[in-house]
Amino acid sequence: MSFFSRSPWILHYDGSSCNGCDIEVLACLTPLYDVERFGVLNTGNPKHADILLVTGSVNERNIEIVENLYRQMPDPKVVVAVGACACSGGIFARAYNIQGGIDKVIPVDVYVPGCAARPESIIDGVVQGIAALEAKRKKTA
Amino acid sequence: MRRTTIPFGPQHPVLPEPLVLDLILEDEKVIDAIPTIGYIHRGLEMMVERVEYTEMGFVVERICGICSFMHGMGYCVSLESIMNVEVPERAGWLRLIWAEISRIQSHLLWLGLGADAFGFENLFMHCWRMREQILDIFEKTTGGRIIHSVNRIGGVKRDISDSELAAILVQLQELGEAFKTTARVFGTDPSIAHRLGGVGVLSMEDARAVDAVGPMARASGIATDTRLIGANFYDRIELEPVTETAGDCLARVVVRLREIDQSIDIVRQAIEKMPKGEGLPLENKPRGNPNGEVFTRLEQPRGEVLYYVKANGTKNLERFRARTPTFANIPAMIKLVKGCDLADVPNIILTIDPCISCTER
Numbered sequence: 001m002s003f004f005s006r007s008p009w010i011l012h013y014d015g016s017s018c019n020g021c022d023i024e025v026l027a028c029l030t031p032l033y034d035v036e037r038f039g040v041l042n043t044g045n046p047k048h049a050d051i052l053l054v055t056g057s058v059n060e061r062n063i064e065i066v067e068n069l070y071r072q073m074p075d076p077k078v079v080v081a082v083g084a085c086a087c088s089g090g091i092f093a094r095a096y097n098i099q100g101g102i103d104k105v106i107p108v109d110v111y112v113p114g115c116a117a118r119p120e121s122i123i124d125g126v127v128q129g130i131a132a133l134e135a136k137r138k139k140t141a
Numbered sequence: 142m143r144r145t146t147i148p149f150g151p152q153h154p155v156l157p158e159p160l161v162l163d164l165i166l167e168d169e170k171v172i173d174a175i176p177t178i179g180y181i182h183r184g185l186e187m188m189v190e191r192v193e194y195t196e197m198g199f200v201v202e203r204i205c206g207i208c209s210f211m212h213g214m215g216y217c218v219s220l221e222s223i224m225n226v227e228v229p230e231r232a233g234w235l236r237l238i239w240a241e242i243s244r245i246q247s248h249l250l251w252l253g254l255g256a257d258a259f260g261f262e263n264l265f266m267h268c269w270r271m272r273e274q275i276l277d278i279f280e281k282t283t284g285g286r287i288i289h290s291v292n293r294i295g296g297v298k299r300d301i302s303d304s305e306l307a308a309i310l311v312q313l314q315e316l317g318e319a320f321k322t323t324a325r326v327f328g329t330d331p332s333i334a335h336r337l338g339g340v341g342v343l344s345m346e347d348a349r350a351v352d353a354v355g356p357m358a359r360a361s362g363i364a365t366d367t368r369l370i371g372a373n374f375y376d377r378i379e380l381e382p383v384t385e386t387a388g389d390c391l392a393r394v395v396v397r398l399r400e401i402d403q404s405i406d407i408v409r410q411a412i413e414k415m416p417k418g419e420g421l422p423l424e425n426k427p428r429g430n431p432n433g434e435v436f437t438r439l440e441q442p443r444g445e446v447l448y449y450v451k452a453n454g455t456k457n458l459e460r461f462r463a464r465t466p467t468f469a470n471i472p473a474m475i476k477l478v479k480g481c482d483l484a485d486v487p488n489i490i491l492t493i494d495p496c497i498s499c500t501e502r
Contacts (some may be wrong), residue, residue: 014158016181019498020206020287022157023250030253030269044154061179065151065159091200094191095183116206116287 007039008130011049011073015066015102016092017056020116021083025053033119040126046072051129053122054106057085057092058099070106076136078129081108082122084115091115142167147483151180155258155487158497162490166483174478176471182501189458194220194431197458199290204463205499206287207250208441210243212463213292218373219437219450220294220427229422232296233374234415238306239283239291240373240439241404241411245313246275247442248397248404249320251494252327255394258491259336267323274316278309296424303419306412317405324398337390341477341489344388351472355444356396357493361388367440378410393492430454441466443494465499 014022028035029042043049046069058066070079081102084090089100102108109132112125145166151159159180165173185200192200198220202213214236221228228236253268276286282301283289291298301309327333343353348361358365359382366382368375383399385392431452439446444466451460470493477489 012157013152014181014498016183017498018203018206018209019158019496020203020209023206023287026157027269027273030273031266032270032273044152046152056181057183059180059182061182062151062159065180069152091203092183092188094188095185096187097182097184115203116285118286 006130007041008050008126008133009041009043009048010051010053010126011043011046011069012053013055013066013069015054015056015058015062015086016098017083017085021055021086021114021122024116024119025055025082025122028119028122033123035123035126047074049073050077050133051126052077052079053082053126054079054102055082055086057089057095058102058105059097060099061097063099063105066102066105076133076140078109078133078136079106080110080112080125080129082112082125083117084113087111087113144172149486155491156495156497158495160490160495160497162478162486164478164483164486169482169484171478171481171483171486174475176475178497178501180501181498185463185502186461189461191457193456194452194458195294195456197461198292198294201461201463202288202290202292204465204502205496207247207496208243208443208499209288210239210292211439211441211446213290214240214373215437215439215446215448215463216450217292217294218439219435219448220431220452222435222437223431223433223450223452224294224427224429226295226425226427228296229425231300231416231421232423234411235297235301235423236292237374237378238301238408238411239279239289241407242275242278242309242313244404244442245401246272246279248401249275251442251491252394252397255488255491256327258487259333261330261333264323264326271316271320271323274312278312281305282309293424295427296422298424300421300423303417310409310412313405313408317402320401324401327394327398334391337394337488337492340390340485341481341492342387342389343473343477345386347476348388348473351476352469353444353473354469355441355466355494356393356400357444357470357473359384360392360396362386365445367438367445370438373439374411377414378407380407390488390492397494430456431458434460443467443496443499444469463499463502465496465502467493467496467500470495471500
């Protein structure tokens with residue numbers, strides 16, 4: 001399947017974030033950054049997605065949804081944790097119902113720091129995600 | 142007829158945030174909508190017990206990434222009135238200018254998302270292209286694109302030089318001119334009029350009955366605007382609430398289009414009226430710990446926000462509560478969704494400009 005290896009489809013989910021990183025993920029699609037020129041496509045369907053971009057620190061209620069989305073994605077798949085909250089819980093780590101990072105719930109391949117993560121670093125995270133995806137594909141092939 | 146229940150969210154392409162609605166349908170008509178919240182709840186009320194009041198401002202800013210500046214401002218204004226700190230004049234004006242620029246940013250963002258929801262992707266791209274220019278202004282003046290952290294209790298952290306302010310005004314006015322082309326598409330395109338006109342009509346009586354706030358209420362003809370109470374230097378600004386009478390989705394778009402022009406004008410007035418010069422005081426540092434309680438109201442891009450802060454003389458606040466505009470507009474949204482076609486649900490939800498992370502905090 002080498003012909004589509006450079007064109008990952010992205011699923012974005014807001015796992016209890018403040019919206020800041022989600023808006024920056026959307027900003028990646030718009031004219032200034034325009035990731036579609038690299039073949040990166042935003043999809044709403046987990047069954048079409050190669051890379052899962054998750055923002056936020058994941059509260060109790062969201063665990064099930066994040067796990068569910070991850071399960072529905074076909075293998076090989078890569079998870080990119082976007083923003084400080086997604087990496088470690090960030091400023092909300094002390095809140096009572098926060099898991100403190102996506103990796104407490106599902107395995108994470110790439111961590112993108114920042115509050116809010118800048119579009120440049122999100123794009124960089126996706127590029128690293130492509131490499132991780134390639135490595136996983138080779139392993140399963 | 143058999144009823145069907147369609148789950149809407151938490152993961153749904155039309156909204157980047159997890160809003161959950163159970164839509165109960167008869168044929169294509171929605172007869173009931175049951176909202177569920179809690180997917181972005183982070184428990185800010187409990188966090189004040191663990192985070193000191195001096196740091197809490199940065200947490201409050203992160204209630205929401207779209208109106209983050211105004212959340213920080215609301216928190217600082219609340220604590221200033223508890224601690225009797227007077228904000229230096231230039232700092233107050235700077236806050237007002239940043240607040241209005243963030244309103245422009247929020248409306249451009251929303252107009253883009255709205256256009257995406259009714260399937261006009263080109264318009265979405267144009268709105269967000271313009272929004273990037275506003276973010277550049279923010280980055281230049283505060284250092285952050287989304288989260289600014291310039292509010293301090295007692296003032297602001299950074300100054301904007303007079304020459305820079307003049308340049309910002311020119312940039313905003315040019316953007317306002319350039320935006321007219323895009324705004325004309327919203328106003329005149331027949332497919333948009335067909336998609337949004339007459340959809341989700343909220344009459345003036347209904348808007349009062351469900352206590353709609355912000356652009357939602359103004360699109361139904363209610364001239365309500367919290368800025369009119371005059372706090373935070375708004376008493377020195379001439380402003381007329383933007384109202385429309387149709388109360389449908391299109392009217393809510395038009396209100397926001399016109400508010401962009403209004404905000405640019407407010408920034409112009411503020412730059413004219415603020416005290417000029419270098420090195421003016423920007424911050425009066427508060428002393429001791431806060432003791433007392435206060436209600437603060439601000440007009441956010443989505444409508445009126447209300448903060449309740451209660452302090453007891455210790456480093457941690459006793460209560461902190463924010464009633465955000467989206468929360469106030471949810472009853473209006475549920476009212477509109479009942480009886481509409483399934484295909485109109487995304488448009489109706491988006492025209493209240495929902496910010497779920499504000500709502501759930």
